[in-house]
Amino acid sequence: MTPLNAFLQNSSVLTTMTVAGNYYLPVNGADSNTVLSGAYMPMTCISGYTYASGQLNITCTGNTWSTFPRCISSTNGGSVQSPVPSATSGLPCIVDQATSFNITNGYYSSSSLLYTANNTSATGYIQFSCVPGYVIDQTIGTTYTCNNGVWSTKPRCISTGRCSYPTLQSYITTATGLQTTNITHLVAASQNDTVVFNGSYIVLACATGYTNIGGNLNITCSDSGSWSPFPICVLNGGSASLTTTTISGNNAAVTTTTTPSSGGAACPYDPTTLFALTNGYFTSSSLSNPTPTTANGWIQFACNPGYALDPTVGASYTCNNGVWSTKPRCLITPRCSMDVFNKFLSSSTAIQTTSQMKLSATPQDQTVVFVDSYAVVACATGYTNTGGSLNVTCLSTGSWSAFPNCVINGGSGSLTTTTISAGNAATTTTISAGNGGVTITTTAAGNPAVTTTTTPSSGGAACPYDPTTIFALTNGYYISSSLSNPTPTTANGWIQFACNPGYALDPTVGASYTCNNGVWSTKPRCLITPRCSMDTLNKFLSSSTAIQTTSQMKLSATPQDTTVVFVDSYAVVACATGYTNTGGSLNVTCLSTGSWSPFPNCVINGGSGSLTTTTISAGNGAATTTTISAGNGGVTTTTTAAGNPALTTTTTPSSGGAACPYDPTTLFALTNGYYISSSISNPTPTTAAGNYNVRTVLKPHLFYIVGWIQFACNPGYALDPIVGASHTCNNGVWSTKPRCLSKPNIS
Known part of the structure; x- marks a missing residue:
């Protein structure tokens, strides 16, 4: 930018020329004083001056600016036409609506034409831009000008690399x-x-x-x-x-x-810190020490159980010609709750523990265990597993695998059960390993499980039976049963339940309600699953001008509360004509975490023609919910009330909207994140009062731009899905800036 700024500051430039129309100065995100190849700024001579030499469309090609233009006084000779003439000068040119506004691999962006009475010819000019992958031929420029009855050479779009x-x-x-x-x-x-x-x-x-x-x-x-x-x-x-x-x-x-670059300058060497790694440890190294305080070579690290190396850094810490590479770091992995596991064991009377278990945790917190921890259990004699695997495992998601469910199988003979004494229900004993890892065993030495023998409940006492309540389940429903009734008010056997949409069976209880020798087991219960806010979805739909709704949607909720919808609810949207999605999936889905998938971001792609948008009338609430009760208590929600369809209107692409303030010292910065890409263009610089002034180009904080910027987050952080990855200029106002949220530790 320095050569361009110096040119614009020249007093002869300030008195002879000014900026002509839109300019494009995309900056390097790391250096706001450097623009990218392809940047340009069109100039024009002011009244009383004519073009003499250089290139009026100043362009950065490679790493060099084109020859700067020069305008001389009209009284000193010469009458070269400015590239953007008055719309009323000279004889008119023939205008063919089918061809005059078309350009191969480009499109018409603006014009200033004064038509004759028959509308077949005009004076003035037409300006063009190119589609992605092409740039205007700078030897011609962007303007197609009528010069006293003759059109200038038509702009052309040249393929980029x-x-x-x-x-x-x-x-x-x-x-x-x-x-x-x-x-x-x-x-x-x-x-x-x-x-x-x-x-x-x-x-x-x-x-x-x-x-x-x-x-x-x-x-x-x-x-x-x-x-x-x-x-x-x-x-x-x-x-x-x-x-x-x-x-x-x-x-x-x-x-x-x-040959590998093992040579070069040595790096600082402090053995008290060099081999240390938070939540990890040194495993091997290959170092040479030219002096006691310097070293060449590399060090390898690994992580303690419950942590994993950041894959963007790797395991090696390497000296590269006097500078150490980024030091490896250990990121916490998901963990599973021991309290949930213990509740399952203590409430499942037909479950037996075994000696096959490995439950690993840190010495500081034994309430959670690491991924891949496991405990193998068994069903007591006379019972059959109808639930999850008997090898209960801590999954990579930080949740336990589906718990088993042991139900009586009606077999005769004695029943062997395992009773765990109080205080030993899967207690944890830590053993520190040499590398900082911890192993937990679940049965204290000398306190084995106590085995007793009983008679299976199929021959035991019957349980109380009230058909008006026994088949009812809050937020769930009865699906099957195997019952016998010795009397009208008693029963033996079992009943199976399932849950309505938006709820899930408590895995510590299971799906079965069983009569055990006169006593019913704990009744299954339906726990609420995470839900997504309809208000959040509606705000997104109402604030995204280039988003269109479609008929592909399923938004499920309870009749009592339609402000939230169930997991796996979805709405498929589309970008309006002339726009491209640069954000999340167009299938916006309610995730199992209770948050919406990252919202899409439709940005203008420079396409020509009108833009078809979908406007939802105020009475239709952009995804209102109508509940329909299913036979089993489930609910399906549709998003458009009958007789109130979306209204379709046609508008012009928003490229003509107001530009947004541009300060490169802050615009590309993001706390706990970083800039990854952008598509911005710089309209004519303007002061706050709207006056065009070439001097404002020298003050970055007075730049105004249109377009968008994309961000990503550092390891350990994730983009807020409510905002997304894009920072977009919407008719003079920047959208909410993306933000990086700390990833929670799962327990």
Whole structure:
């Protein structure tokens, strides 16, 4: 920006020319003083001056600005036409509505035309822009001008650099030690998906035990049409030759072999801190010490049970020519509640524990255990498991696997049960391992389970029987039974229940209600499942001008409360014509966590023509809920009341809306996150009062832009799904800025 600012500050420029129409100055997110290749600022000579030399559309190509223009006084000779003339100058030009406003790989963006009486010719100009993957030929510019009865050369859109997608795929599928991430932005032409546009990127990571010694892990398609140098993930401590991949200009991969970069300057060495890792430990190293306070080489780390290495960093801490790489870090994994497990054991009379168990926790908190902890149980003699696996396991989600449910099978003979004495119902004893891990056993030494023998309940006393209550379940319903009635008021056997939508059976009780020798077991109960707010969905729909609703939706709720809907409820939406989704899925779904999936974000894609939007009338509440009771108590919700369809209107794309304030020192910053991509353009700079002034270009805080910016979060944080990943300019007002929320520890 320095050369451009210096040019604009020149006193001769301030008195002879001004900015002409929209300009485009996309900045590098890391350096607001540097613009990206393709940036441009059109200039025009002011009244009394004419164009003399240079390029009026100042353009950044590669890393160089085009020759700056020069305007001279009209009284000193010359009468070169300014690129944006008055709409009333000279003879009119023929205007063909079918062709004059069309451009291959581009579209009409604005015009200033004064038509003759028969509307077949006009004076003035038409301006064009290009679709993604193309840029205006800067030798012509964006303007199609009528010059005294003759149209100027029509603007044309030139293909930008494109990169081979098969080359990228081949690299990813053949590279060793490489992992993909969910951070990617690969944009291809609809006509040819074998190439992607410049600016496309994909972020990769080295697998645990590997270190990148090649190109950046953020592989990007450059404007020259080649991929940035590919990363090379090598096994830590490897001494063999290193194979690197370079891509020639025609995208053909060229393979060369070099030696690993084990040399270079040594790094600071403090053994009291270098080998330490929070929630982890040192496993191996290969170091040499040129001096007592410096070292070359690498150190490998691993994590304590209950933690896992951050895959974006890996396991290695490497000295790279005097600088240590990012130190590995151990992230907490999900954990399961011991209280939930103990309640299951204590309430299940037909469950027996076994010696096959491994319950691991930290010494500081034994109320939760790590993923893959397990306890194998068994059904007592005469009982059969009709529920989850008898190997109860802590899953990677932080919840227990479905609990088993042991029901009497009607068999005769004695019944062996296991009684766990009070205070020993799966107690935890910690044993510290050498690497900081902890193993928990569930039965204290010398206190074995006590075994007793009883008669199965099929021959025992009957239980009280009241058909008006025994088959009823709050938020659930009876599905099957096996009962015998010795008298009209007593019964033997069992009853099975299920829950209404929006509820789930308490896994510590199960689905069966069983008569055990005159006593009914604990009655199943239906616990409420997480639910999603309809208010949140409605706010999204009402605030997203380019979102259209569709008929594909299922929003289920209870008749008593339609402000929330059940898990797996969904609404399929669509982007209006001329808009593209850059956010979450267009199938907005209520997740098992009780939050909506990330909302989509429809941004204008520069398409021509009118925009069809769907307006929902005020009385229809953009996804109101009508409940229909099902035979088993379930509820289905539809979102549009009969006879009140969505109203369709046609409007112009919002590219003509007001621009938003632009301060590059804050706009690209995000607490606990980072900027990943943007699509912004800079209309004519304006002061707060709306006056056009070339001097405001020198003050970044007075820039005004249109477009959007995408963000992502650092490890350990996740985007707030209510806001999403995009920060969008909506007719002069920025949308809510994305925010990174700390991921909760699951217990």
